[in-house]
Amino acid sequence: MTAASGKTEPDADVIVIGAGIIGISAAVEMQARGQKVMVLDKTSVAAGTSQGNAGAFAFSDATPLASPGIMKKAPKWLLDPLGPLSIPPAYALKIAPWLYRFWRASRPEKVQNGIRALVALMQLSKSHLIPFMEMSGTESMLRRHGNLQLFESRKHFEATFPSWRARAAYGVKFTHLHSAEEIAEHQPGLSPKFVAATFTDDWYGISDPKDYTVRLGEVFAERGGDIRIGEAVRLSTGTEMATVTLADGTKLRARKIVVSAGAWSHFLARTLGDHIPLETERGYNTTLPPGAFDLKRQLSFEEHGFVVSPLSSGVRVGGSVELGGLKLPPDFRRADVLLHKAKEFLPDLKLEGGRRWMGFRPSLPDSLPVIGPSGSSDRVIYAFGHGHLGLTQSAGTAALVSALVCGDDMPVDMTPYSSGRF
Ligand SMILES: Cc1cc2nc3c(=O)[nH]c(=O)nc-3n(C[C@H](O)[C@H](O)[C@H](O)COP(=O)(O)OP(=O)(O)OC[C@H]3O[C@@H](n4cnc5c(N)ncnc54)[C@H](O)[C@@H]3O)c2cc1C
Structure with missing residues (x-):
């Protein structure tokens, strides 16, 4: 039941905006943890940067x-x-x-802090990658x-x-x-x-980054996940729900919204008053x-x-x-x-x-992604800005997003990735 139809139930527990490697990995992870997840993309799964990258899990690239x-x-x-x-x-x-x-x-002192934060995310991503691939049945692509x-x-x-x-x-x-x-x-x-x-x-390395992202989308759908095509243009939040408005006026509501729209994410953050460079x-x-x-x-x-x-x-x-x-x-x-x-x-x-x-x-200028709640409401979680390393950091980001959505203790200090650091 949708808000558009005048009813008050949410459309999903979590709506993920953007079906690149970051959004689809987070969606598969949250689905495995029992969340009812909807993925929304303006074009299709793997339509953006995740389709054509160099296919490296560059875990040592932490500078x-x-x-x-x-x-x-x-x-x-x-x-x-x-x-x-x-x-x-x-x-x-x-x-x-x-x-x-x-x-x-x-x-120099910023670079030292940056290395520490990058290494933490890389180590988390490396330790989660194989379990994530086994869980999603994609390990033969490694x-x-x-x-x-x-x-x-x-x-x-x-x-x-x-x-x-x-x-x-x-x-x-x-x-x-x-x-x-x-x-x-x-x-x-x-x-x-x-x-x-x-x-x-x-x-x-991955056999092919597009095939991997597409396969994760298929796994998500085969396990009952909902993939919708539509362009998100505005976000708003209330005490119990967050709402995404699409370009055609449709409104979709969920307990949490994850923004993982790659290089387009700041446009959506701005609609909540977050100015992220x-x-x-x-x-x-x-x-x-x-x-x-x-x-x-x-x-x-x-x-x-x-x-x-x-x-x-x-x-x-x-x-x-x-x-x-x-x-x-x-x-x-x-x-x-x-x-x-x-x-x-x-x-x-x-x-x-x-x-x-x-x-x-x-x-982002400091080569770290934004992973964490919006400055205006923890109903919206940001997961974008992975620069040269989105594939590499995808499994770790999925684990962090999932922990934020499920209210778990965080496995790493989240301060360096906060949306308020700029
Ligand atoms: C040449 C090159 C080589 C690279 N090599 C590597 C590498 O070897 N290893 C590595 O780790 N990284 C590499 N990268 C970086 C990596 O590709 C990116 O960090 C990663 O793909 C970003 O993933 P994403 O999911 O955040 O964004 P994207 O893959 O761009 O996905 C964003 C999605 O959001 C959707 N979207 C956008 N706006 C909206 C909206 N308003 N409503 C709905 N949907 C929306 C888009 O359609 C898109 O599908 C490389 C990048 C390039 C360009």
Whole structure:
């Protein structure tokens, strides 16, 4: 029975807005805990960023993007309009307040706090991932191939040591490789220009991020979950219920509403009076057909801002950060630049038959998501802003959202993820 039909019963215990990897993981988790959950998406399951990412569970990637290292590299990167970091002139003024917050977040004490909060979320996500996959019957999609971070310059390689030391203090495991021979044992066929690398075993992959998100949606539906298509435009809360109003005027009511609408979430938060500085870091990739290269594991080229990932759908070459907002058209020359660099680094890479894609990473200036209640009512719970790491942090976020909805004790200190921190 719906509020639209004039009746007062809720439409569900929980309505989740957004069927990307964050929303659908939270929905499956809450459903398993006995909640009656409805998922609402304006397009479909996996319509957003979760469909096209690099498919990595990058558990060791626990350094905030805003760090002294990036602040040093950024000016050089920005000089190249097709480089790893770019700001289209049409968006430069709009992004300025976010960049100011990003710069403030790069101060050393903020970075240390950021690492602590990221590690806590990563450890929670890692410990929940396998049980979550077993519970949802998706464990056969997991790949345990690790990641190889490659360097052409020993100076750049050594510059990463402090960040690895900081992560090692929290138990993150890695192996430094000091020669091309050692690197070839992990991945043959690379250009000899790579002289050093860091291998992280603790880094898993998914067979394909879209297939995984879609499969979770199917599992949710098979277990009686309700998936609706509709665009949420406004939220409101009362003492007993929260209401979401759709673009066509329909009102849906639930005891709790979870906002996991990726890079679009701040528009909904604003309707409750919460001003959250969510921006998007647009990323690009090209997926080459399976067999384009005999890839043993994910490869990261940190100095160039891209990765090459082995997926069941092919070899995905992508990355880059374009601070261009949600409206500017994609500039696929960025994907082409990465593809041609990849060919230089993997000389046997076959370039024919690629599919290009652009996605909107939902990003907060301190590289931490917002997970927790709205400032105006704990009937609305936010779960968005996972930036470069939404797939990686999905199982942990699902556990946290579920604990918030069910009123459990929280397994980690939630202060760093609060919506009121800005
Ligand atoms: C090139 C690239 C590579 C990446 N690689 C990785 C990686 O290897 N590992 C990793 O962990 N992360 C990676 N990421 C980041 C990751 O993809 C994102 O953090 C993650 O997909 C965000 O998931 P989400 O569910 O929050 O958002 P989305 O997947 O964008 O889902 C949001 C959903 O909300 C819906 N929606 C929006 N507004 C409304 C509304 N008003 N009403 C109803 N529905 C609405 C949308 O239709 C969409 O389906 C990468 C990102 C990019 C761009």
